[in-house]
Amino acid sequence: MSDRQFGFETLALHAGQIPDAATGARALPIYQTTSFVFDSADHAASLFNLQTFGNVYTRLSNPTTAAFEERCAALEGGRAAVATASGQAASMVALLNIVETGDHIVSSSKLYGGTHTMLNVNFKKLGIDATLVDPDEPENFRAALRPNTKAIFSETLGNPAINMVDLDAVGKIAREAGVPFIVDNTAASPYLCQPLQHGADIVVHSATKFMGGHGTTMGGVVIESGKFPWGNGKFPSMTEPSAGYHGVRFFETFGDFAYTMKARMEVMRVFGPTLAPFSAWQLMQGIETLPVRMERHCTNAMAVATFLQSHPKVAWVNYPGLQANRYHDLVKRYMPKGAGALLSFGIKGSAVSGYEAGVKFIEGLQFISHLANIGDAKSLVIHPASTTHRQLAEEDQIKAGVPPDMIRLSIGLETIDDILWDIDQALAVANA
Numbered sequence: 420m421s422d423r424q425f426g427f428e429t430l431a432l433h434a435g436q437i438p439d440a441a442t443g444a445r446a447l448p449i450y451q452t453t454s455f456v457f458d459s460a461d462h463a464a465s466l467f468n469l470q471t472f473g474n475v476y477t478r479l480s481n482p483t484t485a486a487f488e489e490r491c492a493a494l495e496g497g498r499a500a501v502a503t504a505s506g507q508a509a510s511m512v513a514l515l516n517i518v519e520t521g522d523h524i525v526s527s528s529k530l531y532g533g534t535h536t537m538l539n540v541n542f543k544k545l546g547i548d549a550t551l552v553d554p555d556e557p558e559n560f561r562a563a564l565r566p567n568t569k570a571i572f573s574e575t576l577g578n579p580a581i582n583m584v585d586l587d588a589v590g591k592i593a594r595e596a597g598v599p600f601i602v603d604n605t606a607a608s609p610y611l612c613q614p615l616q617h618g619a620d621i622v623v624h625s626a627t628k629f630m631g632g633h634g635t636t637m638g639g640v641v642i643e644s645g646k647f648p649w650g651n652g653k654f655p656s657m658t659e660p661s662a663g664y665h666g667v668r669f670f671e672t673f674g675d676f677a678y679t680m681k682a683r684m685e686v687m688r689v690f691g692p693t694l695a696p697f698s699a700w701q702l703m704q705g706i707e708t709l710p711v712r713m714e715r716h717c718t719n720a721m722a723v724a725t726f727l728q729s730h731p732k733v734a735w736v737n738y739p740g741l742q743a744n745r746y747h748d749l750v751k752r753y754m755p756k757g758a759g760a761l762l763s764f765g766i767k768g769s770a771v772s773g774y775e776a777g778v779k780f781i782e783g784l785q786f787i788s789h790l791a792n793i794g795d796a797k798s799l800v801i802h803p804a805s806t807t808h809r810q811l812a813e814e815d816q817i818k819a820g821v822p823p824d825m826i827r828l829s830i831g832l833e834t835i836d837d838i839l840w841d842i843d844q845a846l847a848v849a850n851a
């Protein structure tokens with residue numbers, strides 16, 4: 420049985436967890452404890468020396484969180500994973516594990532607003548530089564490389580630009596440059612796209628979104644492929660003795676899960692953005708139904724996009740599932756099961772009147788909720804220019820794919836006729 424390649428749906432229900440050996444509990448137990456008793460002084464010492472694997476303290480590892488980590492790694496086809504308190508913590512940990520003062524990152528400019536600010540403002544204060552490039556042309560990533568570049572970063576499907584990145588092409592550029600390609604796969608979910616199979620070396624998620632799927636729980640995860648050649652001379656912190664952890668040489672000691680061990684024993688241990696066991700448990704409930712939810716998200720979003728496309732009051736629609744969309748071919752290649760739940764559109768009028776009509780539209784909606792989130796089972800709406808991307812200058816908003824009139828929808832699992840009814844009546848309000 421162990422040789423069998425299980426399907427995605429089976430992994431979503433079983434990977435990383437078996438019935439509890441002590442009690443027979445079928446559901447995942449919540450190990451709500453900060454710390455774990457040592458068998459002896461020698462056992463404690465060998466755990467701290469990383470000679471024995473085991474739990475010491477929940478900031479580093481916990482059995483409930485471990486089940487979540489293993490399941491996420493299995494769903495992405497990765498080697499190992501470390502859970503974090505949020506999606507932002509996942510991106511921060513993924514990068515701080517391999518970049519330091521004086522280093523440089525090349526990133527897509529079409530990013531979630533928080534990540535844009537992290538790279539463009541906060542990391543710069545730490546002396547870590549970033550160049551943000553238009554991801555529609557993969558060669559832009561190569562052109563921005565410098566000798567001190569340590570990572571290339573992108574989202575699979577940008578939020579909120581809803582642009583698809585040519586993963587294989589950017590992955591090849593990263594491979595040729597000897598730096599890892601880190602992909603935020605939040606908006607696609609591993610059900611729709613597995614970036615590790617398309618040139619990525621590390622995947623991060625805001626599990627707050629589709630993985631959890633119910634808008635209840637913050638969480639994140641960093642997953643490594645186990646295939647990146649950390650010994651290529653560019654990453655001394657992976658190969659030289661660690662000043663932060665007993666002189667351990669992470670790559671030599673842990674090989675194909677060295678990156679995850681370093682993230683856990685250096686970044687998580689020191690900075691501490693740990694996922695709570697109860698949150699890991701809640702996210703696991705969501706993951707069990709990820710495949711069926713994503714299918715419905717996709718069919719409902721496609722129906723909304725088709726409806727908006729032929730609506731007389733709508734100026735433009737961006738949904739990569741639509742044949743005429745500029746990202747349609749890339750989405751067919753990288754996300755053959757569906758184009759996801761996110762779409763954006765603008766109401767007819769100038770940029771200014773489009774902005775005002777957008778505000779009226781949002782206020783006219785009956786059950787589609789106006790809030791800052793995506794990936795809930797419920798349908799959601801937001802106006803990014805005045806909320807998630809408000810901190811960006813207008814010029815940077817445009818580069819991030821956020822025009823002033825853009826309305827972003829995260830289409831949920833309600834009855835499709837009801838979703839279309841709510842949108843239609845709010846469009847009438849907007850144009851009244």
Ligand SMILES: Cc1ncc(COP(=O)(O)O)c(C=O)c1O
Binds near residue numbers: 508639792
């Ligand atoms: C693509 C993407 N990455 C990361 C994040 C940050 O995740 P979190 O809110 O869990 O910190 C978000 C949040 O909206 C997101 O959409």
